[in-house]
Amino acid sequence: MRTSCATVSRDFAIPAVLAKLPRTHFGRWVIVPSFVKDPTEPKENDLGCSYLLFSSTFDGPLDSYVDELCSQLAPEAERIWGCCIGCPESAGRPGLKAYLLHNQIETGLFFSAYPTTSLETVKESLHTREQTIAFATRTQGMEPAALHKAFLEELRS
Amino acid sequence: MTVVRSPSGPGTAGAADRDVDGQAVALTTFSSVKWWGRVELPLFFAYLRLRRGSLSALRQLSFIHSARWALIRRIPYNGPPQPRRRLRCPHLFFESNFNGGWEEYIDAFSYVLPSGMWGFWGSSYGYPGSLPAGPFKAYIKRNQVVASHYYSAYPEATATMVLAALELAPKVAALHKRAGDMSPEEFATAWKEFLTDFQPWL
DSSP states (O other): OOOHHHHHHHHTSTTTTGOOOOOOOOEEEEEEEEEEETTTTTTTTOSSSEEEEEEEEEEEEEEHHHHHHHHHHHHHHHHHHTBBOOOOSTTTHHHHHHHHHHTTTOOOOESSSSTTOOHHHHHHHHHHHHHHHHHHHHTTTOOOHHHHHHHHHHHHO | EEEOOOOOOOOTTHHHHHHHHEEEEEEEEEEOOOTTHHHHHHHHHHHHSSSHHHHHHHHHHHEEEEEEEEEEEEEEOOTTTSSSOSSSSOEEEEEEEESSSSHHHHHHHHHHOOHHHHHHHHBBOOOOOOSSSSHHHHHHHHEEEEEEEEEEETTTTTHHHHHHHHHHHHHHHHHHHHHHHOOOOHHHHHHHHHHHHHHGGG
16 A cells, blocks of 8 residues: 555644535544453454444435545545545545445434434524524613514524 | 554554544544354344333433444455454444543533443443443543544534524524514514524524
């Protein structure tokens, strides 16, 4: 392979790279050099090399999400997974999708505090709440006519 | 999970920073699972998925955005030069997206979900039990892996803020819809009531 973990870590310094995928709530890349051996464990699990874990919490179906990742994140994907064994030479090609799906680990249990809410709705709702708080603070003691007018103009949904 | 060639891992300096994006904090752990966990964990996961309200205790922990558990039975193989490795035991992967302090997070998990914690980690080697919280925190710390890159789409928001916003936004829209038909005086009264009723979400 061409790069070290240190290089990979530097590439991860790209700010908010996952913001390019507008269905992503949370995401992480984790370099796993080895599994921790507990003293009570009879035998060690030697991984033989480091592994790169990618995890994402996103809206909608997996298949189209991976398509978006491979197309919209192509340059970053090439840099990130390009140092991994078996990754297609040009990570932007369709081979990347097959590669990522081949390496997928099935989730046993997933919990979300707001499971049916899309990222778009979360962002819009947070914006409305912020606006409402600012409006309530600013309009304290305002006359009814001015308050009514300001509400209709400023808090359009 | 894909293979990185170099065996050197992330350093510890600045490790906590890499697990943080604004208010959001990442926790990632792996633990080795005893033979019977191969059966117990999938059954436990299925039970939690199928039984309504089984995760309500997690919802009480209002600082969790999301959490995930996965049982890793084998390492995906991508051909040479990846070393072929057969895991001697399965591994439990756990990740969480939460806000607030790490210590408080583990404390809350330990005290709110003591029996549920056994279901998740009882089959893992070295699990000391969730109470007292001290040894459990040490256990989690030992099995934790720091992220190289962590992202939240709304880093400024806590889980509580998100839930409050999701409750509040439709109420604001409903009031806006009605406000057009109100006189200024009627609206002033409605606005006052709105602020009183929905104060907890502001």
